[in-house]
Amino acid sequence: MASGAPAADDGSTPAERAPEPRPGKTSVKTSVKTSGAQARERARARQRLRLATATIECVAKHGYRATRVADVIACAGVSRKTFYEHFDNKEDCLLATYDLVVAEGMRRIEHAYLEASGWPDGVEAAIGALFDAAIANPDALRLSLVEIMAVGPAGIERRRGTIERYQSFMREALELAPGGGTVADVSLKAIVGGLNRALYRRVLRGEDEELRALVPDLAAWATSYYPTPAAILTEPTPLSDARRAAIAMQSGRAPGTLAPHPLLGGRRGLPRGDQNVSRSFVVQSQRARILDAVTNLTAQDGYASLKVEEIAERAAVSLVAFYEHFADKEDAFLVAYEVGHGKALAAVERAYVSESDWRLAVRSGIDALFGFLASEPSFAHIALIDALTATPHTAERSKEGVGAFAQMLVPGLEQTHVVAPPTITVEAIAGGVFDLCLHYAIAGRIPDLPELVPSATYVALAPFLGGEEAARVAVGQAPRARRASAPVGA
Numbered sequence: 001m002a003s004g005a006p007a008a009d010d011g012s013t014p015a016e017r018a019p020e021p022r023p024g025k026t027s028v029k030t031s032v033k034t035s036g037a038q039a040r041e042r043a044r045a046r047q048r049l050r051l052a053t054a055t056i057e058c059v060a061k062h063g064y065r066a067t068r069v070a071d072v073i074a075c076a077g078v079s080r081k082t083f084y085e086h087f088d089n090k091e092d093c094l095l096a097t098y099d100l101v102v103a104e105g106m107r108r109i110e111h112a113y114l115e116a117s118g119w120p121d122g123v124e125a126a127i128g129a130l131f132d133a134a135i136a137n138p139d140a141l142r143l144s145l146v147e148i149m150a151v152g153p154a155g156i157e158r159r160r161g162t163i164e165r166y167q168s169f170m171r172e173a174l175e176l177a178p179g180g181g182t183v184a185d186v187s188l189k190a191i192v193g194g195l196n197r198a199l200y201r202r203v204l205r206g207e208d209e210e211l212r213a214l215v216p217d218l219a220a221w222a223t224s225y226y227p228t229p230a231a232i233l234t235e236p237t238p239l240s241d242a243r244r245a246a247i248a249m250q251s252g253r254a255p256g257t258l259a260p261h262p263l264l265g266g267r268r269g270l271p272r273g274d275q276n277v278s279r280s281f282v283v284q285s286q287r288a289r290i291l292d293a294v295t296n297l298t299a300q301d302g303y304a305s306l307k308v309e310e311i312a313e314r315a316a317v318s319l320v321a322f323y324e325h326f327a328d329k330e331d332a333f334l335v336a337y338e339v340g341h342g343k344a345l346a347a348v349e350r351a352y353v354s355e356s357d358w359r360l361a362v363r364s365g366i367d368a369l370f371g372f373l374a375s376e377p378s379f380a381h382i383a384l385i386d387a388l389t390a391t392p393h394t395a396e397r398s399k400e401g402v403g404a405f406a407q408m409l410v411p412g413l414e415q416t417h418v419v420a421p422p423t424i425t426v427e428a429i430a431g432g433v434f435d436l437c438l439h440y441a442i443a444g445r446i447p448d449l450p451e452l453v454p455s456a457t458y459v460a461l462a463p464f465l466g467g468e469e470a471a472r473v474a475v476g477q478a479p480r481a482r483r484a485s486a487p488v489g490a
Contacts, residue, residue, distance in 0.1 A: 193435020
């Protein structure tokens with residue numbers, strides 16, 4: 001180690017920091033004050049960084065809702081007074097931490113993008129930099145992709161802004177392609193959603209090298225949506241009143257609407273007294289009402305506010321009856337998710353097999369899924385939003401559920417007579433379609449989901465069929481006759 005005075009924080013040498021000869025008293029005092037203020041500011045910056053690092057660690061370990069200010073303070077090694085000198089509360093701390101994480105990620109992306117040499121390098125650069133930023137700090141990934149939504153409206157708005165910033169990078173990168181054209185906003189949202197899905201699963205598993213190896217394939221997938229045909233560029237057509245009424249008539253298949261609703265309000269239990277009903281009927285009725293209560297209360301107030309006592313009250317059952325059916329509120333939530341997911345998957349499969357042409361089957365399946373979710377807004381809310389942030393177990397089950405719907409794309413590869421895209425394509429499409437649904441759920445527009453069927457169908461089919469043919473099927477036109485051995489995008 002070299003001897004001598006340590007370097008200053010700004011990297012200057014002792015000679016460079018030497019004072020001017022024969023300074024006056026005023027300049028000395030000013031210099032001392034400035035130096036002291038700078039030192040205090042550096043100390044505050046170090047404190048904020050320690051608190052942010054501790055927040056990332058605690059949220060990765062416990063989740064945002066279970067993380068306490070005391071946990072962050074202990075992890076950061078600072079006093080409670082110091083914490084409240086920087087932040088008003090836990091939410092303020094997490095939002096500030098999120099901003100730091102995003103700023104660092106965007107710095108990496110901007111640098112990589114500016115270093116890229118046009119098309120198609122810019123697309124790969126934008127994707128690769130996003131992945132490298134996540135790999136560099138995997139604990140921050142869950143905070144920035146999932147836990148930020150648990151904060152509430154402020155966190156959701158932060159997430160929306162970040163996604164829009166990354167979409168702008170992808171748009172600019174895609175539109176550097178020769179020939180002119182543009183890409184639909186909905187397609188950009190799906191691209192970012194697909195990238196996030198591929199990213200999240202692999203970073204949390206420590207599969208860094210596999211993730212980096214996927215960048216060229218994912219770049220090829222993203223470019224398959226450019227240029228977007230004119231038929232897909234138009235704004236989604238709002239649903240007609242007749243269509244909304246038809247969708248509403250389908251409700252009653254998922255938790256949230258399983259049990260018959262009372263005509264005049266009040267409790268939803270069975271009438272008291274001897275009703276000459278079987279024990280199995282009573283058990284089934286109780287279970288349906290409990291699942292409805294779990295779903296509706298969670299969609300209304302969030303999973304963190306959910307209490308077993310309130311579930312029992314809403315379901316008109318005793319606490320004893322609740323615990324005869326479920327171990328705790330998480331168990332009841334997971335069952336509600338599984339029941340609704342199974343019914344949605346069945347609706348999609350029925351629609352899918354009703355079509356002999358795979359291209360039409362995919363559109364029919366998406367239409368069935370979006371119609372199901374629109375008719376069951378409470379279940380859709382917990383499946384699209386709450387399951388992601390309720391507990392680690394529910395988040396994992398949510399990711400598995402998305403994959404189940406993606407499988408309807410796989411059999412079609414044998415029917416398209418095209419060169420099959422890489423396996424990651426199906427996973428990315430599933431993540432993209434899920435994110436389209438998530439955007440509508442966050443915006444409180446679940447009943448409007450069916451208006452996205454053409455755009456989502458285009459997202460599902462373009463990587464296999466090429467943009468023009470995917471757009472024809474998406475808007476309801478008859479698909480062209482299949483050509484043998486046609487390449488993707490032809």
